[in-house]
Amino acid sequence: MLSAGRLGAVLRGTRAPSSSTVARRCLRVSASRPAADESERPAEPPHAFDRALLEFLVCPLSKKPLRYEASTNELINDELGIAYPVIDGIPNMIPQAARMMAHQNKKQEDTEQH
């Protein structure tokens, strides 16, 4: 899954291959990552959370909808006060991996020893 910006660039590139957008894209790439050459596929492309998933995702414990918090990159269940991390674009929906927001995290860690 590509980040929104990258996806946009790719789409633009395929639909209207105008030389100016391509040039601009190359410029941007070389400006942000001087080491990377022009090869289209870097080894580890950055992955962003796909917000379309929110339509399906719920908290595995309460089965209630979740809110995506972009600043911390977490999916939050406000009712229970737990946050599920999004790691490299993949939401981690295992309750044991979740973070308790209001209370301390210690109790939870005790329960997940296996």
Added chain:
Amino acid sequence: MAAPRSCALWGYYGRGWSRVMRGCRLPGLRSSWPGSPLGARLLSQEKRATETHFGFETVSEEEKGGKVYQVFESVAKKYDVMNDMMSLGIHRVWKDLLLWRMHPFPGTQLLDVAGGTGDIAFRFLNYIQAQHRRKQKRQLRTQQNLSWEEIAQKYQNEEDSLNGSHVVVCDINKEMLKIGRKKACAQGYKTGLAWVLGDAEELPFDDDKFDVYTIAFGIRNVTHIDRALQEAHRVLKPGGRFLCLEFSQVTNPLVSRLYDLYSFQVIPVMGEVIAKDWKSYQYLVESIRQFPAQEEFKEMIEDAGFQKVTYESLTSGIVAIHSGFKL
């Protein structure tokens, strides 16, 4: 580890295992807990203090999840190579067959559980795209006076070719998901695909969301199969279909003998040589023997609330495809 001994073990553990499974049904646990997720986890862990099997080993139910995780973490990198080697490539045919049985239509929302490496998801996307292309060709052939531009436009629009079809891959193992997503990037799958780290027994998806639920070579490794089946039922839309591809019981005695010999004498050796991991592949073959036979698994699916449950044995019953509907 001779073949006859393994047969005896299969018979014994097969029965013992099903008793364990039947005994640990916990209806209403999820709805009855008081509000704190920690409370719920503690409660469920207390109740879960029964024994289950990890291959032929007897382990506590809490242990099984961790052990299975280690197995798949360890085999993730060699998963595809090993599947091809062990099954002589036949696993591809089995997976293709699963897609043919599914016969998804444009717009199908699929949840593929335990499908970390993307085998089913990619096949699904290919299937929908191929179907769309065939349809488009037919349409273009029947239309007259089309400009080249119009034709080119029809061929270029990749997103349209999925017609809103979407597959969510849910796997409990990070390593397997990583491999799957790397493959997706390498093979150019961009749209209609999402990856979620989640537990089949506690799916992080809303009720009535998916048209099809698939689990291919995964349910065998779930600690509480009945719970996974109930979750499958919950997330499917009314009219939705459950499809499971899993190892099953070989009925033909001659094939069974050969299969046992191959499983116990050859596969762990292969695992050691190729993946440098005897234990994981020993678990693999043992877990296959533990899994209930076709009829018994069919009953389990029915117990979870599915209707019109059928199964089809493939390759003498080495694997079976079970199908059921949420009606």
